[in-house]
Amino acid sequence: MREKDAQRLLLVLDNAEHLLGGVDIISEILAITTNLKILATSREVLNLQEEWVRQVEGLTYPTREDEDSLDEYGAVQLFLDRARRVRGDFDLAEDRKSVVEICRLVEGMPLAIELAVGWLKTLRPADIAQELQSSLDILTTRSRNLPERHRTLRTVFSHSWRLMDEGEGDVFQKLSVFRGGFTREAAQTVTGASLETLARLIDQSLVRLNSAGRYEIHELLRQYGAEQLNAVGQTEIVQQTHVDYFLRLLKRLERDIKAQRQIAALDAIAADFENIRNAWKLAVQQQRLEALSQAVESLHFFADMRGRYHEIAPLLQSAVGRFPQTPTQEQAAMLRHIQARLARLIVLGNLRMDGDPARPDRHIIGGGA
Numbered sequence: 001m002r003e004k005d006a007q008r009l010l011l012v013l014d015n016a017e018h019l020l021g022g023v024d025i026i027s028e029i030l031a032i033t034t035n036l037k038i039l040a041t042s043r044e045v046l047n048l049q050e051e052w053v054r055q056v057e058g059l060t061y062p063t064r065e066d067e068d069s070l071d072e073y074g075a076v077q078l079f080l081d082r083a084r085r086v087r088g089d090f091d092l093a094e095d096r097k098s099v100v101e102i103c104r105l106v107e108g109m110p111l112a113i114e115l116a117v118g119w120l121k122t123l124r125p126a127d128i129a130q131e132l133q134s135s136l137d138i139l140t141t142r143s144r145n146l147p148e149r150h151r152t153l154r155t156v157f158s159h160s161w162r163l164m165d166e167g168e169g170d171v172f173q174k175l176s177v178f179r180g181g182f183t184r185e186a187a188q189t190v191t192g193a194s195l196e197t198l199a200r201l202i203d204q205s206l207v208r209l210n211s212a213g214r215y216e217i218h219e220l221l222r223q224y225g226a227e228q229l230n231a232v233g234q235t236e237i238v239q240q241t242h243v244d245y246f247l248r249l250l251k252r253l254e255r256d257i258k259a260q261r262q263i264a265a266l267d268a269i270a271a272d273f274e275n276i277r278n279a280w281k282l283a284v285q286q287q288r289l290e291a292l293s294q295a296v297e298s299l300h301f302f303a304d305m306r307g308r309y310h311e312i313a314p315l316l317q318s319a320v321g322r323f324p325q326t327p328t329q330e331q332a333a334m335l336r337h338i339q340a341r342l343a344r345l346i347v348l349g350n351l352r353m354d355g356d357p358a359r360p361d362r363h364i365i366g367g368g369a
Helices: 002-006 016-022 025-031 074-086 092-105 108-115 125-132 155-163 166-177 185-189 196-204 219-231 237-259 262-271 271-286 288-305 309-322 329-348
Strands: 009-013 038-041 352-353 365-366
Touching: 025 309, 038 074, 074 092, 092 108, 092 125, 108 155, 155 219, 155 262, 155 352, 166 185, 166 196, 166 219, 185 196, 185 237, 219 237, 237 262, 237 271, 237 288, 262 288, 271 288, 271 309, 288 309, 288 329, 309 329, 329 352
Parallel strands: 009 038
Antiparallel strands: 352 365
16 A cells, blocks of 8 residues: 555646646656646646646625624634734724625635735734725735745736736736626627637636626736726727717617516616626716716616615716716706706705705715604
C-alpha cells in the first residue's frame, strides 16, 4: 500500500496564466502518466480537454436585507479576525452596518477585505466603506511582508488588464457603464461586444454568467474598468449609448405592459432596474426631455404594478425639477405628461412631499399618514 501511494503525485502550478503559451505540455504530461494529478490556479482557464474548471469566488457575505445574523458569513468572520489583530477592542456591534457594507462592496473578496481592514487604525469602518464607493486606492497595505503583487488591489487588476488584447480591453472598459449586470443584447448594442469577446472575458474571470443568464462584473473590477474608460476619454460617448439603449427599452416595453406580455415586461424592467435608474439620471442631467417623456409610461406602470413607488417617484420628480421654468410649448406638454404620472404615483403610493407643493424641487420623503 505504501509503495502504491508513493506513486500517486500531485503537481501544483500556481499562477498558470503565465504558462498559456506552452500549456500543451500539461496535456502531454497527463498523456504519458497514470497516477499524476495537476492542480493549476490561473486567472484564465487553460481550455484543455482534460481540464475540470472550478471557479473560486469570494467568501459569503450578507446583503442589506439579512444583516441580523452575521455569524454564518465567511467575509464577516474574516473581517472580524483581521480587525481584532489591528484593533484588539474592535466591536462589531458598533459598526455592523459598515462592516456589512464593506463586505458587500468587495463581494467577499478575501484580499480586498484584508486590505480594507488595514485602515482601521486610521479610519472608521463607515469611512472605509465610503472610500470604497469612490476609489480603489483605499485597497492598499503598508505591511512589509506581503508579496508585492498583493500589496494593492490595483496591482492585481492591472496584471489582468495587461493580459487582455486591445479588443478585449476596449469592450471590458465599456462594460463598466452597466449597473447590476447586463444582457448579451445590451452588451452588443452598448459596447459592440461579440459573443466570442464575452467568452474570452469570462475565460479571464473578468465577467461571469449568473444562473439567470445575465452577465455580471465584480464591482471593484467595474470601478477599475470605469477608470480605464475615463482615461481614454470615452466615458461620455459610452454613457450616451447606454442611455439611448435603456430609454428605448422602456419605450418598447410599454406595448408589452399594455398587452399580453405584461409579466415578462415588468420582469425585464426589474432585472435591469439599476441600469434603467442610472440611464434615467444621466438623461435628466443631459436634459433629454423627449426621451424621458417617451420612457415614463413604462416606469409609471412598473411602480404601480410592483409597488415600487418610493423608487420611481423621485426619478420622475428629478426630471420635473430639472427643466426650465419657461419651457417651449412642446416641452411643456412633455413635462405635463411626466408631472401627471408623478402625481398619480404620489397618490397611489401614499407619498408626501416636503416644502412648498408648488415648487418643482420639493422632495418625496416617505409615506403619508
